[in-house]
Amino acid sequence: xxxxxxxxxxxxxxxxxxxxxxxxxxxxxxxxxxxxxxxxxxxxxxxxxxxxxxxxxxxxxxxxxxxxxxxxxxxxxxxxxxxxxxxxxxxxxxxxxxxxxxxxxxxxxxxxxxxxxxxxxxxxxxxxxxxxxxxxxxxxxxxxxxxxxxxxxxxxxxxxxxxxxxxxxxxxxxxxxxxxxxxxxxxxxxxxxxxxxxxxxxxxxxxxxxxxxxxxxxxxxxxxxxxxxxxxxxxxxxxxxxxxxxxxxxxxxxxxxxxxxxxxxxxxxxxxxxxxxxxxxxxxxxxxxxxxxxxxxxxxxxxxxxxxxxxxxxxxxxxxxxxxxxxxxxxxxxxxxxxxxxxxxxxxxxxxxxxxxxxxxxxxxxxxxxx
Amino acid sequence: xxxxxxxxxxxxxxxxxxxxxxxxxxxxxxxxxxxxxxxxxxxxxxxxxxxxxxxxxxxxxxxxxxxxxxxxxxxxxxxxxxxxxxxxxxxxxxxxxxxxxxxxxxxxxxxxxxxxxxxxxxxxxxxxxxxxxxxxxxxxxxxxxxxxxxxxxxxxxxxxxxxxxxxxxxxxxxxxxxxxxxxxxxxxxxxxxxxxxxxxxxxxxxxxxxxxxxxxxxxxxxxxxxxxxxxxxxxxxxxxxxxxxxxxxxxxxxxxxxxxxxxxxxxxxxxxxxxxxxxxxxxxxxxxxxxxxxxxxxxxxxxxxxxxxxxxxxxxxxxxxxxxxxxxxxxxxxxxxxxxxxxxxxxxxxxxxxxxxxxxx
Numbered sequence: 233x234x235x236x237x238x239x240x241x242x243x244x245x246x247x248x249x250x251x252x253x254x255x256x257x258x259x260x261x262x263x264x265x266x267x268x269x270x271x272x273x274x275x276x277x278x279x280x281x282x283x284x285x286x287x288x289x290x291x292x293x294x295x296x297x298x299x300x301x302x303x304x305x306x307x308x309x310x311x312x313x314x315x316x317x318x319x320x321x322x323x324x325x326x327x328x329x330x331x332x333x334x335x336x337x338x339x340x341x342x343x344x345x346x347x348x349x350x351x352x353x354x355x356x357x358x359x360x361x362x363x364x365x366x367x368x369x370x371x372x373x374x375x376x377x378x379x380x381x382x383x384x385x386x387x388x389x390x391x392x393x394x395x396x397x398x399x400x401x402x403x404x405x406x407x408x409x410x411x412x413x414x415x416x417x418x419x420x421x422x423x424x425x426x427x428x429x430x431x432x433x434x435x436x437x438x439x440x441x442x443x444x445x446x447x448x449x450x451x452x453x454x455x456x457x458x459x460x461x462x463x464x465x466x467x468x469x470x471x472x473x474x475x476x477x478x479x480x481x482x483x484x485x486x487x488x489x490x491x492x493x494x495x496x497x498x499x500x501x502x503x504x505x506x507x508x509x510x511x512x513x514x515x516x517x518x519x520x521x522x523x524x525x526x527x528x529x530x531x532x533x534x535x536x537x538x539x540x541x542x543x544x545x546x547x548x549x550x551x552x553x554x555x556x557x558x559x560x561x562x563x564x565x566x567x568x569x570x571x572x573x574x575x576x577x578x579x580x581x582x583x584x585x586x587x588x589x590x591x592x593x594x595x596x597x598x599x600x601x602x603x
Numbered sequence: 604x605x606x607x608x609x610x611x612x613x614x615x616x617x618x619x620x621x622x623x624x625x626x627x628x629x630x631x632x633x634x635x636x637x638x639x640x641x642x643x644x645x646x647x648x649x650x651x652x653x654x655x656x657x658x659x660x661x662x663x664x665x666x667x668x669x670x671x672x673x674x675x676x677x678x679x680x681x682x683x684x685x686x687x688x689x690x691x692x693x694x695x696x697x698x699x700x701x702x703x704x705x706x707x708x709x710x711x712x713x714x715x716x717x718x719x720x721x722x723x724x725x726x727x728x729x730x731x732x733x734x735x736x737x738x739x740x741x742x743x744x745x746x747x748x749x750x751x752x753x754x755x756x757x758x759x760x761x762x763x764x765x766x767x768x769x770x771x772x773x774x775x776x777x778x779x780x781x782x783x784x785x786x787x788x789x790x791x792x793x794x795x796x797x798x799x800x801x802x803x804x805x806x807x808x809x810x811x812x813x814x815x816x817x818x819x820x821x822x823x824x825x826x827x828x829x830x831x832x833x834x835x836x837x838x839x840x841x842x843x844x845x846x847x848x849x850x851x852x853x854x855x856x857x858x859x860x861x862x863x864x865x866x867x868x869x870x871x872x873x874x875x876x877x878x879x880x881x882x883x884x885x886x887x888x889x890x891x892x893x894x895x896x897x898x899x900x901x902x903x904x905x906x907x908x909x910x911x912x913x914x915x916x917x918x919x920x921x922x923x924x925x926x927x928x929x930x931x932x933x934x935x936x937x938x939x940x941x942x943x944x945x946x947x948x949x950x951x952x953x954x955x956x957x958x959x960x961x962x963x964x
Contacts, residue, residue, distance in 0.1 A: 295806045296777065415667065444666045444833040449877035471806045474879040515808045517840040519863060519878040526840065528811030532776050 255286040256325055257433050257465045258307070258352075259333075263320030265299075265306040265489075268313070274536045276302040276315070277489045281563075284433065286327075287463040289456075291476030291497070293512065294486035297533050300469045301357070303486065304435050308352055309336060309344055326351050326432040350380045353426035355419075357438040362422060363410040369396075369421055370406040376428040395424040398458060416447035423455065427462065435467045440475070452479055473512045477501050482572070485509050488534050488544035491563050495573035505566045505575035507549045543577070551579065613931035616844035616858035621657030623693070624827045625678065625711065625795050628652050630687035632673050647673045649851040650687070653829075655795060658821055660828040662842030662859065664835045664874065670851040671831045675799045678829070679713040680704065709739050712793035716800035718780035722772040728783055729768040732756075735790035755786040759816050778809035782816060789820065795827045796820075803832065814841055835874045839863040844935075847871045850910040853929055857936035867938040867947040869915045909941065917942045 265277040277299045284290050292300050305311050307322045317337060324347065325333035334347065356362040364372060373392055377383060383391060393403050399420040410418055419439060426434050436455070440448040456479055459466060468480060476483050476497065483500045485493045485508060493506040504510050511529035518524055531548040534540060540547065542557040549556070556579070563574040632648040648670045655661055665671050676682040678689060680698045689696045696707050715721040722731065729752055736743065736751050743751065756764035759782040772780055781801060788796060798817065802810040818841065821828050830842050838845045838859055845859040847870060855868040866872045909927050912918035922941050929939040932950050940946060 295808050445835070445879075446666050446873060446877040448879075471808075472879065473807070478879060512808060515811055516879075517834075517836040519836040519839065519875055519880055523840065523860075526811050528815075529808040530812065532778070532809075 256283050257286045257288075258284045258467075259321075259323040259325070260303075260307050261321040261323070263303070263306060263322060264318045265302050265311065265315055266318050267315050269537060272537045275489055275539065276536060277306060280320075280486075280489075280491050282484055282491065282494070284465045284467060286432065287459075287465055288482065289459060289466045289468060289480045291473075291480030291483040292467060292469045292486060293471065293473045293476055293483060295471055295529075295533055297536070298486045299489035299536075300471075300486055301437055302489075304354075304437060304467055304469055307336065308348065308354070308435070309339070310348075310354075324351060324433075328432075346380075349376055349426075349431065350429050351431055352433045352435065353429075353431040355422050355426045355434065355436045355439045358442060363418060365410050367409075368406070369408050369410070369413075372421070373406075373425055373428055376425055380429040391428075395428055398427070399424045400454060414447075415443055416451060419443060419447075419451055420454070423451070423458075427458065427464075430462070431464060433465045433467065435469070437469045438471070439468075441470065441472075448475075455479070472516070473500075473509075474516045485512070488539055489536060490544065490561055490576065491574075492545065492561075492576040493574065494563065495566070495569070495575075499566075499569055499573045503566070503569055503573065505569070505573065506545075506577045507551050508545045511548075545577075553579070555579070613937055614935060615654050615656075615856070616935045618654065618656055618659075620659040620843060621825065621827075623654055624657050624691070625655040626653070626690040626693075627674070627678060628688045628690065630674065630677055630689070631685045632670075632677055632682060633685045646685075647851050648677065648684075651848075651851070651853055653846060653853070653856075655827045655829055657794075657827055658825045659844070660818075660821060660830055660842040662830045662832060662838035662845045663848055664832055664838050664845055665848035666833055666874075669848045671833075671848055672799050673851075674848070675713060675797045675829065675831055678795075679711055679797055680708055681713070709791045710793055711795040711797065712788035712791065714784055714788050714796060714798040714801050717804050718777055718784050719772075719804070721784055722780055724772050726771075727768070728756075728770050728772070728775075731783070731787050732768075732790055735787050739791040751790070755790055758789060758820065759783070759786045760812075761786070776809070777805045778813055781805060781813050785813075785816060785820070789824075792824075793826070795829070797829045797831070799831045800833070801830070802837070803834065810837070834878070835863060835871075836878050847874065852910060852939065854911065854940070855936075855938040856929070857933070861933075861936065865947065865950065867932055867936065867943055867950050868911075868940050869917055869942075869946050870911050871938075872946065873914075909939075917945050 260280060260282045263277060263280045264275070267274040267276055280303055282290070292304065294300050302311065302315070306315070306317055320337070322336040323333045324336055325331065329351065336347070339347065370392060373395060374388065377388055377391060392406060396403055396406060401417055401420055401424070405413065405417070413421065423439070440451055443451065452475070455466070468476065470476060477500065480497050482494065482496050484491055485500070485506065487508050493500065493509045495503070500509060501513065504513060511527065514524070514527040515529065517526060529548055534544050534547070543549070543559045543561060546552045546556040559578060561576050563576045564578065565571055566573045566575050630648055630651045631646065634645045634647055636643050636645050651674055653661065663671050663674060673682065677684050680696070683698045691707060691710060696704070698704060732752050732755055733748060736748050752768060753764045756762070756767055761767045761779060761782055775783065796817070801817065802813050805813060814837065817828060820826055830838065832838055835845070842859045844856065845862045846853050847855040847868065849870045855862065855866065855871045862871065863875060866875055908923040908925060909915070909918065912922040915922065925941070927939045927941045929937050931937050932943055936950070943950065
């Protein structure tokens with residue numbers, strides 16, 4: 233265990249995840265981000281603890297406006313005013329920066345430049361807008377190489393073609409402009425750019441949301457393959473939990489800027505502890521197996537300028553009871569599960585059985601009889 | 604291309620629900636690319652026939668560029684077909700500026716994918732609704748219009764209505780905006796709703812509610828729905844019949860549940876293999892993907908043979924030379940593939956021969 237002995241339950245919970253803590257590549261501690269809005273402070277991210285181990289794929293899921301991107305961008309100091317980081321610590325521990333790690337929130341702008349891309353790279357949401365339309369693929373990829381590596385002409389050329397090879401784009405596409413590429417190819421170029429200087433952590437912000445299912449599947453397969461070869465860690469952000477269940481090692485669920493549940497993909501799916509996670513799981517139709525009853529999540533996320541007291545999910549929760557107004561939103565270990573499995577709902581035990589009484593929902597998908 | 608219906612023994616899955624309302628017969632649409640001698644022709648839609656029945660949902664599934672949206676535009680009268688016919692209640696419809704066509708446009712409403720782009724940001728919610736009501740139902744007094752707007756918003760579950768009427772689109776969430784778009788389409792009391800990817804821009808958790816709104820409206824107003832999507836899993840839950848489209852052609856059709864559980868055409872099989880499925884947890888992602896599925900960039904310009912053959916693991920010389928017709932492979936199913944015996948052997952052996960009784964229209 234690193235640092236002083238954990239005292240509060242939250243620190244305990246956070247310190248216990250992930251299991252293999254000696255190799256953490258990014259540690260987010262108690263991070264809060266708010267936006268200064270005319271109508272008051274908007275608390276976009278509140279007291280989030282999240283740790284990524286080296287070579288791990290961590291999924292970050294939640295609805296639009298839950299603070300997924302703000303959390304990831306905030307941890308890299310990529311947010312501009314009116315966003316303000318109001319508290320917390322972010323420690324980066326890559327192989328190249330030494331065991332002590334780098335406190336990202338304390339770095340100067342100059343120090344950050346050498347950290348970004350080289351150590352932490354980002355694949356942005358919209359490949360349509362993230363590529364410069366007037367530069368050829370070769371020039372966009374080359375920029376990253378020139379900024380971080382000192383390569384000879386020959387090495388540079390080799391590196392460029394090598395990058396296209398690993399993401400499965402024909403080499404002659406180096407001279408193409410972004411508009412000459414399909415959506416899937418553009419996204420592949422984005423991934424090649426992110427991997428250009430061999431980072432240890434890649435943040436993928438909804439990398440496949442704009443693509444259709446077949447292309448999405450191809451790109452996910454490629455990402456998984458590259459990740460296994462090159463052993464970088466991934467923070468994968470999406471609103472589609474079904475994707476994460478397939479590719480992520482661990483999944484963190486965010487609601488109204490707070491972590492409501494963290495666990496392995498298997499725990500999230502089969503030992504669901506938070507009603508919001510359950511809602512997300514019941515939102516997507518399945519292709520195979522019996523037809524499940526789909527519930528969705530009624531209502532919409534709360535106004536982050538006026539988050540209700542107690543549990544923020546309570547107005548939309550079908551298990552809500554009067555005590556929920558007074559619940560302190562602390563993510564605590566789920567009883568009877570692995571130490572890394574934490575949930576912010578103290579009432580609903582795993583598998584949604586037990587004290588919920590009449591509300592018990594079978595953990596096995598039910599067959600829907602009538603349409 | 605010959606049609607499944609001509610084979611006999613085939614009756615579309617949606618036909619059991621209600622009489623035929625809107626029908627497309629052998630619709631084709633070519634787009635000219637470039638000019639003069641260097642110009643070429645892209646056939647975006649080729650010989651598409653489909654039947655939309657009252658209170659039935661038909662899903663049109665395919666990837667980007669397969670021609671799904673072009674079919675919707677042809678049916679909505681926004682584009683003129685290169686060949687083929689559109690029939691509403693058995694009467695042929697031709698795009699024109701005349702009164703009959705205006706009537707048609709009222710009966711057949713199009714719902715767009717992007718609720719951020721389809722609502723004018725400078726107008727409050729009541730404006731597009733009011734315009735639709737006034738244009739199509741002239742003679743309604745002011746009080747009548749106001750009551751109608753309230754009713755419309757309640758219909759799409761935007762309550763209380765007065766809370767939403769004075770809002771600008773940017774003050775609404777994506778799901779709320781899409782429901783305003785649905786209300787606008789409903790304002791003219793349409794009979795057919797062409798929903799072009801109505802939920803793909805929305806959060807997963809919001810999609811169900813919007814689809815449920817459409818489903819309830821379908822039941823209450825006996826609305827005929829064409830649901831266009833690239834998400835075959837949602838078609839399974841939402842549509843009575845599913846048509847799979849590839850490179851401008853219908854390659855398979857059948858009852859949604861049957862088609863998704865036992866796809867016959869290799870392209871349907873690819874689409875289903877690509878859908879996210881958490882229950883496959885544990886096996887590495889790469890093993891699950893159908894290899895050799897890499898997009899063939901020239902699919903649309905392939906002139907001879909099966910358009911899917913460059914990507915198809917089962918294709919042979921015959922496939923590359925001859926275009927497969929859409930043939931019945933069951934009482935309610937049809938597929939356009941020469942190699943059904945290889946791709947779905949169990950379906951071939953079950954082939955039924957009963958005749959389809961035509962529904963009265």
